[in-house]
Amino acid sequence: MRISIDKEKFINSVSIVGKAISNKPNLNTSGCILIDATKGYIRLLANNEDMAIQGIVEGEIIEEGMVGVDARQLTDLIRKIPDGIINVFYNEKEDEDSINVLIESNNIKATIPGKMGYLFSDLPEIERDTKLEISQYALKDIIRRTIFCTSLNSVNKILEGELFVIKNGILRVEAVEQSRVAIRQIDINNNEIDERIIVKGTSLNELIKIIYDDTESMIDMYFMKDNVVFEFDQNIIVMRLIEGNFFDSSNLKYKDYITKVDINKKSLYECLDRTTLFAKDGDKKSVKFTISNNNLNVSVFSQIGSINENIDISKEGDDIEINFNPKLFIDALKAIDDETVSIYLLGKKFPCFIRKEDVYNYVVLPILG
Numbered sequence: 001m002r003i004s005i006d007k008e009k010f011i012n013s014v015s016i017v018g019k020a021i022s023n024k025p026n027l028n029t030s031g032c033i034l035i036d037a038t039k040g041y042i043r044l045l046a047n048n049e050d051m052a053i054q055g056i057v058e059g060e061i062i063e064e065g066m067v068g069v070d071a072r073q074l075t076d077l078i079r080k081i082p083d084g085i086i087n088v089f090y091n092e093k094e095d096e097d098s099i100n101v102l103i104e105s106n107n108i109k110a111t112i113p114g115k116m117g118y119l120f121s122d123l124p125e126i127e128r129d130t131k132l133e134i135s136q137y138a139l140k141d142i143i144r145r146t147i148f149c150t151s152l153n154s155v156n157k158i159l160e161g162e163l164f165v166i167k168n169g170i171l172r173v174e175a176v177e178q179s180r181v182a183i184r185q186i187d188i189n190n191n192e193i194d195e196r197i198i199v200k201g202t203s204l205n206e207l208i209k210i211i212y213d214d215t216e217s218m219i220d221m222y223f224m225k226d227n228v229v230f231e232f233d234q235n236i237i238v239m240r241l242i243e244g245n246f247f248d249s250s251n252l253k254y255k256d257y258i259t260k261v262d263i264n265k266k267s268l269y270e271c272l273d274r275t276t277l278f279a280k281d282g283d284k285k286s287v288k289f290t291i292s293n294n295n296l297n298v299s300v301f302s303q304i305g306s307i308n309e310n311i312d313i314s315k316e317g318d319d320i321e322i323n324f325n326p327k328l329f330i331d332a333l334k335a336i337d338d339e340t341v342s343i344y345l346l347g348k349k350f351p352c353f354i355r356k357e358d359v360y361n362y363v364v365l366p367i368l369g
Contacts, residue, residue, distance in 0.1 A: 001065025002089035003037050005057060007105070010086055011078050013044050013055040016235055018071040019206040022048035029068055034120040035088065036066040045120060046071065049240070051203045052123055056234040065090070066117030069101050073112050081105045090114055123238055126229050132166060132193055132221040136211040136232060139219055142173050142184050143208050145335040145360070149175035149182040150201030161198040161242040164228075166190075175201070176247045180328050181363035182335065183249055195223045198242040207237060252363055254353040257344040259291060259317040265341045269333045271298050271309050272326040278302045285325045286367045291345075292319040322348040323367040329354075332362035 014033060022030050034045040042059045046052070067090050078086065087104040101114040143162070151159040163174040172185040207230060211219060222229040230237040275287045278300040290297040294315055299308045322345060332354050333341070344353040349368060355361040 001035070001037050001067055002062040002087065003035070003042055003059050004062065004085050004087050005042065005059035007078060007081060007083050007086050009057050009059070011075070013057040014071065014075055014078065016210050017044040017046045017053045017055045018075065019210065020046040020048055020051050020053040020237075021071045022046075024049075028119045029115060031070050031072065032068040032115055032120075033071045033074065034066060034068045034117060036117065037061045038064050038066050038117075045123070047121055047123075050200050051206070051237060051239040052121075053238075054123055054236045063089070067099060067101055068115030068117060068120055069112060077103060077110055077112065081108055123236065124224075124227060126222060126236070126238070127224050128222050130193060130195065130223045132171075132188065132190055132223075133218050134171070134188060134221065135215045136217045136219045137213050137215045138186055139221075140208045140211050140213060142171065142186055143204050145184050146173050146175045146182040147201055147204060147208070148331050148335070149177045149180055151177050152202070157242055158198060158244045158246055160202070161200050161246075162204060163246040164195070164197050164199060166193045166195045174246070174249055179325065179365045180332070181247070181249065181252065181361070182332070183361040183363075184335075185358065185360075193223075197223065197228055198244065198246055199228055199239050200242055203239045207239075210235070210237075249361075252351070252353070252361070254344045254346070254355060254361075257317065257346050257353070259315065259320050259345040261291060261296065261316075261343040261345070262314040262340055263296060263311060263343065265333055265336060265338060267311050268296075268341070269330060271311060272330050272333070274309070275300045275307055275326045276330070278305050278307050279326055280304065285327065286323045287326045288321060288323050290321050291315060317345075320345055320348060322352070324352070324364060325367060328364045332364060335362065336360065 017033055024030055036043045036045060042057050044055045084105060090099045090101045099114040101112050103110045146162060150162060154160050159176055165172040169188055169191040170185050171188050175182045219230055219232040226241055227238050228241060275298060279285045279287050280302060288299050294313055296311045296313045300306055341354055348366060352364045
C-alpha cells in the first residue's frame with residue numbers, strides 16, 4: 001500500500017475515527033485504526049464493542065492495500081510533522097504476521113509498527129430504508145441537554161443509554177438516573193418515521209464532540225434492527241442499540257402539584273452554586289427550600305458552615321419545605337436557556353418538575369429526612 005494525503009485532512013479524519021478505537025487489551029487491533037485503500041478511495045476505520053466509525057479522506061492511492069496502526073502513535077507523529085503532503089506505505093515482515101508502516105514528509109522518514117488489515121472488523125451492511133435528516137446543531141443540542149442524566153457502569157444497562165422516540169413529527173430524547181430524569185423534544189420535518197431506540201450515552205458523548213454547532217450542516221440517521229447509523233461529512237458512525245424496556249415517562253404526573261413557583265433562572269442557579277460550598281457528602285449534599293408567600297429561602301447548615309439566601313418568586317399554591325441535592329438542580333438549570341423557569345412541587349416526598357410544555361421536563365427527586 002502507498003498513499004499520499006494532506007496532513008490537515010489526515011489528522012482531522014484520524015481524530016474523528018479515533019474516538020471509536022477499542023482499548024480491550026486482549027484484541028489484536030486494540031488501540032488501532034485501519035487505513036484502507038482497497039475500494040478506490042482512502043478510508044479510516046475503528047470500532048469497539050459499542051460503535052464503529054468510518055471516515056473517508058481525500059488523497060491519492062498510488063498502490064492499493066490496507067494496514068492497521070496505533071491511533072495514539074499515529075496522531076502524535078502526524079501532529080509534529082509540518083503542513084503538507086504525507087506519504088504512507090508499508091513493507092511486510094517475512095517472519096511475523098505484522099508490518100512496518102513508513103511515513104514520509106519532505107525530509108522526514110519515520111517507521112511505526114502496523115497490523116495486518118484482515119484483523120479488523122468492517123462496518124455492518126447499512127440499511128437505508130428509514131432515514132431522518134436533521135441539522136447537526138439540533139441533534140447535538142438535544143443530546144447535550146439530556147446526556148448528563150445517563151449513568152456510567154450501571155448494573156441496569158438501560159440507565160447507561162438515552163431513549164430516542166421519533167413519532168408524529170417529533171423527536172423526543174429521554175435520560176434517567178437514580179434521582180433524576182431529563183426529557184426534551186423538538187419538531188422534525190418528518191411525520192412518517194415511528195422509531196423507539198436506546199443508544200448508549202458514552203457513544204452519544206463522542207458523537208456530539210464531532211458534529212458541528214451549525215444549523216446549516218445536516219446529519220442523516222438510519223434505523224436498523226440492532227444499530228443506529230449517523231452519516232455526515234464523509235463520516236459514518238454505527239452505534240449498537242441497547243435492548244430492553246426504558247423507563248415509562250408517561251407515569252411522571254405533574255398536574256397534581258400543590259405548589260408552582262416561577263423564578264429567575266440565573267438567580268436560582270447562582271444561589272445553588274454558592275450552597276455547594278457548604279453542602280458536602282457528609283451532610284447528604286442537602287439544601288433546604290422554604291417556600292412561603294412570594295419568597296424562596298435556600299439554606300444550608302453543615303459541619304463546615306452555613307449559608308442562607310432569599311429569592312423573589314411568583315408562587316401559586318401551598319407553602320412548603322423540601323430538601324434537594326443542589327447539584328441535581330444545577331445540572332438541570334444549566335440545560336435551560338429561559339430567563340424564567342417554572343417549578344412544580346407535588347409534596348416534600350414527591351418528585352419536583354422543572355418543565356416547559358412541549359419543550360423540556362427535568363425531574364428531580366427530593367432528599368428525605
